[in-house]
Amino acid sequence: xxxxxxxxxxxxxxxxxxxxxxxxxxxxxxxxxxxxxxxxxxxxxxxxxxxxxxxxxxxxxxxxxxxxxxxxxxxxxxxxxxxxxxxxxxxxxxxxxxxxxxxxxxxxxxxxxxxxxxxxxxxxxxxxxxxxxxxxxxxxxxxxxxxxxxxxxxxxxxxxxxxxxxxxxxxxxxxxxxxxxxxxxxxxxxxxxxxx
Numbered sequence: 774x775x776x777x778x779x780x781x782x783x784x785x786x787x788x789x790x791x792x793x794x795x796x797x798x799x800x801x802x803x804x805x806x807x808x809x810x811x812x813x814x815x816x817x818x819x820x821x822x823x824x825x826x827x828x829x830x831x832x833x834x835x836x837x838x839x840x841x842x843x844x845x846x847x848x849x850x851x852x853x854x855x856x857x858x859x860x861x862x863x864x865x866x867x868x869x870x871x872x873x874x875x876x877x878x879x880x881x882x883x884x885x886x887x888x889x890x891x892x893x894x895x896x897x898x899x900x901x902x903x904x905x906x907x908x909x910x911x912x913x914x915x916x917x918x919x920x921x922x923x924x925x926x927x928x929x930x931x932x933x934x935x936x937x938x939x940x941x942x943x944x945x946x947x948x949x950x951x952x953x954x955x956x957x958x959x960x961x962x963x964x965x966x967x968x969x
Contacts (some may be wrong), residue, residue, distance in 0.1 A: 824856045826877060833918055840925040844871065848932060850887060854921070873924065875907065875917060882907035884924075893935050894928075902927075 821841035837854050844850040851870045855861060861874035861883050872885040884899040902924055910920025
């Protein structure tokens, strides 16, 4: 117990105790900071997903939240996913928010991409998701939840492939791409019917 006493036997012992106290204080501050970062990230992710119908499973919610976090960390894009029974209320377009809304009653989808993302993925990409992909998954016997997860995976895959293409400038410039830039590529788990 003498080690924890207030009095010290000499200057060296006094300095060691002071250094130990500063180390403990520093660890507490770093721990508090990291915990606050995690809590803010959790709050931001929850704000990004609004499932008023409570029909997404826990696993599906985690997949949507992982998508929202990945877009924020990788590209600086704020993603908002809204699932409602009635009319949708998309946010005002601010140039950095991706919005994907589903109205279960009307069986419609609204996909709004930030201007830079829309140019990168093609002008018809969002329209294709809204008018072809989601109507297919809203059909009887289909799962709109599966359609939502596939759409999010498709967006993330397309953005990642663009980043990979830009990172590899040594690609032969005279080689024509296999697909048109506006064509939506299939997700690895998608069947032919899942592709819009």
